[in-house]
Amino acid sequence: xxxxxxxxxxxxxxGLNKTRENLVSSITKLxxxxxxxxxxxxxxxxxxxxxxxxxxxxxxTIIENIKKKVKEVRYETQEELQTIIREQLASIFVPNxxxxxxxxxxxxxxxxxxxxxxxxxxxxxxxxxxxANRYKxxxxxxxxxxxxxxxxxxxxxxxxxxxRAGVKIIQQKQGSDPAAVAFDTVQxxxxxxxxxxxxxxxxxLHTKTHLMEELKKIKRAIQKSHSTAPHEILLVLDSxxxxxxxxxxxxxxxxxxxxxxxxxxxDGTAKGGIVFAVSRLINVPVRYIGVGEQMDDLQPFNSKKFxxxxxxxxx
Amino acid sequence: xxxxxxxxxxxxxxxxxxQGRISETNIAESLREVRLALLDADVNIQVVKDFxxxxxxxxxxxxVITSLSPGQLIVKIIYxxxxxxxxxxxxxxxxxxxxxxxxxxxxxxGSGKTTFSxxxxxxxxxxxxxxxxxxxxxxxxxxxxxxxxxxxxxxxPVFTNRKEKPLSIAKQSIDHxxxxxxxxxxxxxxxxLAIDEEMxxxxxxxxxxxxxxxxxxxVDAMIGQDAVTTAKIFNERIxxxxxxxxxxDGDTRGGAxxxxxxxxxxxIKFIGVGEKLDAxxxxxxxRMASRILGMGDIVSLVEKAQEKVDKEKxxxxxxxxxxxxxxxxxxxxxxxxxxxxxxxxxxxGMIPGMSKVQxxxxxxEKSFKSVEAIIQSMTLEERQKPNxxxxxxxxxxxxxxxxNIQEVNQLxxxxxxxxxxxxxxxxxxxxGKMFAQQFKK
Numbered sequence: 001x002x003x004x005x006x007x008x009x010x011x012x013x014x015g016l017n018k019t020r021e022n023l024v025s026s027i028t029k030l031x032x033x034x035x036x037x038x039x040x041x042x043x044x045x046x047x048x049x050x051x052x053x054x055x056x057x058x059x060x061t062i063i064e065n066i067k068k069k070v071k072e073v074r075y076e077t078q079e080e081l082q083t084i085i086r087e088q089l090a091s092i093f094v095p096n097x098x099x100x101x102x103x104x105x106x107x108x109x110x111x112x113x114x115x116x117x118x119x120x121x122x123x124x125x126x127x128x129x130x131x132a133n134r135y136k137x138x139x140x141x142x143x144x145x146x147x148x149x150x151x152x153x154x155x156x157x158x159x160x161x162x163x164r165a166g167v168k169i170i171q172q173k174q175g176s177d178p179a180a181v182a183f184d185t186v187q188x189x190x191x192x193x194x195x196x197x198x199x200x201x202x203x204x205l206h207t208k209t210h211l212m213e214e215l216k217k218i219k220r221a222i223q224k225s226h227s228t229a230p231h232e233i234l235l236v237l238d239s240x241x242x243x244x245x246x247x248x249x250x251x252x253x254x255x256x257x258x259x260x261x262x263x264x265x266x267d268g269t270a271k272g273g274i275v276f277a278v279s280r281l282i283n284v285p286v287r288y289i290g291v292g293e294q295m296d297d298l299q300p301f302n303s304k305k306f307x308x309x310x311x312x313x314x315x
Numbered sequence: 316x317x318x319x320x321x322x323x324x325x326x327x328x329x330x331x332x333x334q335g336r337i338s339e340t341n342i343a344e345s346l347r348e349v350r351l352a353l354l355d356a357d358v359n360i361q362v363v364k365d366f367x368x369x370x371x372x373x374x375x376x377x378x379v380i381t382s383l384s385p386g387q388l389i390v391k392i393i394y395x396x397x398x399x400x401x402x403x404x405x406x407x408x409x410x411x412x413x414x415x416x417x418x419x420x421x422x423x424x425g426s427g428k429t430t431f432s433x434x435x436x437x438x439x440x441x442x443x444x445x446x447x448x449x450x451x452x453x454x455x456x457x458x459x460x461x462x463x464x465x466x467x468x469x470x471x472p473v474f475t476n477r478k479e480k481p482l483s484i485a486k487q488s489i490d491h492x493x494x495x496x497x498x499x500x501x502x503x504x505x506x507x508l509a510i511d512e513e514m515x516x517x518x519x520x521x522x523x524x525x526x527x528x529x530x531x532x533x534v535d536a537m538i539g540q541d542a543v544t545t546a547k548i549f550n551e552r553i554x555x556x557x558x559x560x561x562x563x564d565g566d567t568r569g570g571a572x573x574x575x576x577x578x579x580x581x582x583i584k585f586i587g588v589g590e591k592l593d594a595x596x597x598x599x600x601x602r603m604a605s606r607i608l609g610m611g612d613i614v615s616l617v618e619k620a621q622e623k624v625d626k627e628k629x630x631x632x633x634x635x636x637x638x639x640x641x642x643x644x645x646x647x648x649x650x651x652x653x654x655x656x657x658x659x660x661x662x663x664g665m666i667p668g669m670s671k672v673q674x675x676x677x678x679x680e681k682s683f684k685s686v687e688a689i690i691q692s693m694t695l696e697e698r699q700k701p702n703x704x705x706x707x708x709x710x711x712x713x714x715x716x717x718x719n720i721q722e723v724n725q726l727x728x729x730x731x732x733x734x735x736x737x738x739x740x741x742x743x744x745x746x747g748k749m750f751a752q753q754f755k756k
Contacts, residue, residue, distance in 0.1 A: 047360060053539035056354040120562060120590070121425025121535060150590070152464035153457040160456030174464070205565035238425060242357030242539025244567035265424065268508040270541035293454070 037070055037081070045085075052273030055243050058280065062088060086307050092276050093303040094285040102260070102287040102300050103131075103232060105196065111143070111189045113197045113222055113229035115182075117215060117252055118236035120203030123264035125154065127236055127290055128200050129161025130298035136165050140195040145185025146171035147178040147218055148202040158200055164295060168194070178202065178214065179221035186225040199230070206251035219256050234287065236262045239272030246277055253282040263301065264290035275306075342374055345389055356607045358570035359543040362577050370396055394604055400573060401600035406557060406582040411528045414498035415447070415489065419525070421518055421553065422533035423545060424506030427561035429458060431533050431587055432503040433465035434595040439499055440471055447497035449488040450475035451521070452505035462503055469592055472497070481505065485521045502527070509548035522553050530555040531584065534571060536563045542571035543578045550579040561587035564594065572603050641734060643698040647690045650683060688716035689726050701727055 030044050042063055049059040065088045075081045096102050105112040114131070118124050125148070132142045144162050146169055148154035155171050162169035170185040182199050189197045201218060204211035222230045235258040237245050252258055261279065263272045266289050275286050286301040346367050353363045374392050410416040418435070420428050429452070436446040448466050450473055452458035459475050466473035472495070474488045485502050492500045504521065507514035522530065532555040534542060549555060558575055563586045572583055583598040690698065692715030697704050704712070704727060713720045 050354055050360045051540050053357075053541070056351045119537070119565070121427055123425055151461070152468075153460035156457035156460040157455070205562060207564070207566045238535070238537075240423065240535070240539060240541045240545070241537045242542075242567075242570070243355050244357070244537040244565065247566055265508075268423070268541070269510055269544045270539065274539065 037067070042067070049273060052271035053242050054273035055246070055277045058092075058277035062092070062276070086304075089276070089307040090303045093279050093306075094283055095303075096285040096287065096301065102285075105140075106231075109228065109231060111186065111194050111197045111226070111229075112231050113186060113199070113226060114232045114234060115199045115201065115219065115222060115230040115256070116234050116236060117201050117256060117258070118203060119205055119238075119248055120151075122203060122236040122238045122241075123290060124148075124203060124236045125157050125161065125200055126293070127234075127262055127264060127288075127298065128158065128198050129165055130290070130295060131288070132162065132167045132196075132198055133165040133295045134298060135196045136167055141192070142167040142196045142198065143185055143189040143192070143194045144169045145182050145197060145199040147181040147185075148200050149174055149176050149178045149181060150202040154200075154202065168192075179217045182218045183221040183225050186222055186229060190226065197229075206248045206255075212251065212255045215252075215256055232259050233257060234260050234262050236264055237272075237275065237278065239263050239266045239274075239289075240268065240270040241274060243274065243277075245274040246281055249278045249282045253284075258282055258284055260284055260287040262286070262288045262290065262298075267291045267297070271309075339371075339375060342371060342389065346371060349389070349393060352608060353570060353573075356568035356570035357537075357539045357542070357574075358607065359540055359574035359578065361543070362574045365577070366396070366400070366573075390608070394608060397573065397604035397607060398600045401576055401603050402582050402598075406584045406598070408584065409529045409556065410499070415492040415500045416498065416529070417489065417500045417502065417525050417527040418529045418531065419502045419504065419522065419527040420531050420533060420559075421504050421549065421555065422506060423508065423535070424455070426506065426533045426535045427587055428452075428506060428533045429461050429465070429503050430590070431531075431559055431561060431585070431595070432462065432501050433469060433471075434587065434592050435585070436466070436471045436499075436501055437469040437592045438595055439501075440469065444499050445497045446471050446499040446501055447488065447492045447495070448473045449485060449500060449502040451481040451484045451488075451502050453477075453479075453481055453484070454505045458503075458505065465592065481517060482521055482524060485525050489525055500525075509545045509552075515548075515552050519552055529557065531557050531559050532581070533559045533561060534575065536560045536569040536571060536586075537565065537567040538571045542574045546575045546579050546581075550581065555581060557582050557584035559583070559585045559587065560598070564588040568607050569603060570607050573607055643690055643693065643701055643730060644695070646730060646733075647687065647698070650687060685716065685718050685722060686726055689713075689718055689723055692716040701730060 030041065030048065045066075046059050046063055049062065050056065054062070066085055069084050069088060070081070073084060075084060103112075103114065116124050116128055116131075128144060132144055135142045142165070144158060144167055146155050146158045148158070149172065152174070155174065159169055159171070170181065170188055172181050172184075178201065185199060186197055199218070199222065201215060202211075204215065206212065219230060219233075233256050235249060235252050237248070241248075249258065249261075261275060261284060263275050263286055266272055272289075279286055286303070286306075288298050289301050289306075291297045291299060349370070350363055350367055353366065354360065358366070370389070370393050373396065374389055408418065420432050420435075422428050432448060436448050439446045448462055448471055450459040450462040452462075459477065463473045463475070474484075474491050476484050476487060479487070481504065488500055488502065491497075502521070502525070504518055505514070507518065509515065530553060532546065532549055534546065538545075546558075558572075558581055560569060560572055560583055563569060575581070576583060583603075586596050586598050588594045588596055689712060692712045693704070697708065697712075709720050709723050709727075713723045716723075
């Protein structure tokens with residue numbers, strides 16, 4: 001019973017089995033092979049974390065914590081050792097208020113405005129399509145704002161997703177002011193008494209100062225049209241990303257204030273271990289994970305299950 | 316905020332100063348820092364291990380040059396090794412002898428295939444080719460629209476068929492290119508996961524059917540440890556010819572470049588450095604090596620190291636000057652150093668003595684060539700003791716250097732003037748020190 005089984009995700013089972021054999025089961029194997037914590041064990045554990053993109057620094061912290069913990073708490077069996085390591089890992093994540101349904105709309109907020117940001121190719125538009133679908137299925141009225149006015153055919157892509165989810169999309173032509181699109185979307189959602197607004201933004205590298213300024217402007221435009229909005233600013237991270245995700249998170253957070261993370265493309269061979277360090281760095285929870293290209297392939301993030309995935313056996 | 320690798324290494328290796336050679340014990344800690352730096356740069360852990368082994372082997376027993384800190388020396392070894400691994404040869408696209416040449420673009424979702432395809436078409440067009448873009452990504456919503464928009468921007472036709480599957484689109488596009496006189500076909504395929512069997516079979520069948528001259532694997536430069544897994548599977552399945560690293564305009568250190576290069580042994584051919592359609596560059600291993608090791612500071616370090624080497628030489632020279640041992644041989648060495656530093660006309664004035672002895676005021680590389688040639692035509696003994704150069708020797712030297720006796724005479728005269736001047740200065744003011752000072756900066 002691993003993480004992915006829990007998600008009822010069998011489509012890419014063959015591939016995932018491969019993943020498990022290669023990496024995911026390594027901790028379990030490691031523990032049953034050595035059974036006790038020594039330098040060799042820790043070194044191998046370190047390697048497993050590095051391979052999962054946890055990052056050298058975060059890995060060292062985790063290993064230090066594990067070392068401390070096993071000194072405090074005596075463990076008798078391998079299972080107990082596993083539990084200690086698992087708990088240490090899971091404890092790194094900032095807890096989600098509503099883990100089962102992360103972005104539950106608080107009482108009295110209408111519309112609930114979500115702004116989605118991230119670097120190019122992280123999977124923002126796809127994620128928005130899936131997120132819109134989730135709210136729609138929960139009976140909410142959803143408006144999507146196509147504020148990626150830069151990338152060729154971004155509108156068209158979002159439109160397809162909006163149609164699939166059966167939600168309304170507000171857009172202008174390519175090259176128009178994204179802040180204006182965001183403003184319009186919130187305005188029309190308000191006038192139509194909609195429940196949720198999701199604003200898509202163009203992918204931008206966090207190092208492009210002018211584009212980050214533009215993001216600020218979009219946020220201000222949203223604030224202008226609704227004083228408490230945006231209520232959630234989601235940073236979309238590609239799980240294949242390595243240590244650069246830390247820089248991304250740091251800068252996006254500085255510029256617009258990130259409130260949650262979404263980890264995409266977890267259906268491949270990448271482990272997405274970087275979320276440990278990212279969540280710790282900017283102190284925000286991971287809300288969802290993306291595990292495929294279908295409408296319903298967006299799952300609430302569960303830290304215990306995520307850690308479980310690193311331990312699950314290849315059965 | 317973050318310590319750079321060089322700083323870290325200098326701290327670790329501080330105690331190494333004064334030890335003559337790099338040994339297994341004194342290098343261990345520094346290699347740990349290097350390891351961390353490479354891991355932070357997302358170099359694959361297996362590649363890091365192998366790399367560290369190589370560097371260790373190369374470093375052991377290396378003499379620690381007094382002017383370079385051991386840290387700098389190790390970084391230099393690492394840097395050189397990295398450049399070597401990243402590839403030194405210039406890599407170009409393979410074109411077919413019978414047009415159209417077919418280029419196929421593959422990779423993971425979101426790696427930047429479509430944007431790259433547009434950029435490549437733009438580049439080839441500027442080089443006088445007639446490219447045809449082919450939109451064969453029928454999966455991602457609006458991928459075809461995206462390529463069509465890009466094609467319009469750069470004025471390159473885009474072929475697609477919204478009713479067909481990718482394989483037939485690819486097949487049809489070749490005929491279309493022939494009939495419309497297009498000499499390069501760039502096929503943009505859908506993003507796919509390496510473990511998605513169905514999608515991998517599709518890309519294999521496209522390859523088999525269109526027989527591309529070049530397959531380019533596009534990878535996001537920000538990719539982490541997974542770079543190796545993905546590149547390996549793609550390479551096993553479709554045996555690509557080259558790698559394109561995208562999104563290098565960000566601040567990622569791009570260790571994936573090293574991982575992929577060393578695991579699949581395929582050259583990196585292009586790098587994407589921006590969203591504009593002309594933001595495509597050829598790959599330079601030196602720049603990438605600097606970047607992996609921590610951005611620009613390595614380049615400046617290596618430069619500094621070089622400066623120090625020069626300084627060491629200058630100090631030796633200073634001693635010689637004080638002892639009045641400055642020979643034509645030293646003069647020759649000095650010319651070589653000067654040539655390295657830049658335009659000679661600018662540098663001459665900086666060197667005490669030189670300005671006074673009046674080498675040709677329009678001194679340029681050419682006039683230095685004849686001076687060099689004259690010195691090279693002398694025997695070692697003549698260079699050490701110019702006063703033994705008599706008439707017949709002068710004649711021989713002139714002939715050997717392709718100059719005339721007047722020029723040889725002029726050089727010898729100037730040299731003896733310079734020696735006199737230096738000797739006087741050496742006795743009185745510390746000209747030598749000034750000389751050396753000039754080489755520090």
